[in-house]
Amino acid sequence: MILCQSCAMPMNVPGARYGTEKDGSLSRDYCSYCYKGGEFSGNPTMEEMIQACLPFEKAARPDKSEEELLKEMHELFPTLKKWR
Numbered sequence: 691m692i693l694c695q696s697c698a699m700p701m702n703v704p705g706a707r708y709g710t711e712k713d714g715s716l717s718r719d720y721c722s723y724c725y726k727g728g729e730f731s732g733n734p735t736m737e738e739m740i741q742a743c744l745p746f747e748k749a750a751r752p753d754k755s756e757e758e759l760l761k762e763m764h765e766l767f768p769t770l771k772k773w774r
């Protein structure tokens with residue numbers, strides 16, 4: 691599974707788009723929502739990013755409770771490049 695290294699969005703699914711570097715080439719780490727023209731959009735803390743992503747996680751994984759998803763995200767996010 692390839693994940694955006696900022697918001698943990700899966701990148702190996704149809705419709706997922708990588709962000710762009712300053713020179714217009716595609717970022718290898720970040721999605722188009724997080725990263726554009728070599729800069730991150732906004733400057734969220736890891737906690738803010740987790741809260742922002744929670745609704746998408748809930749929609750993608752309705753079998754999990756919010757507590758389970760938050761626990762998983764709090765384990766996953768610190769391993770991503772942006773939050774390391």
Ligand SMILES: [Zn+2]
Binds near residue numbers: 699
């Ligand atoms: Zn992202």
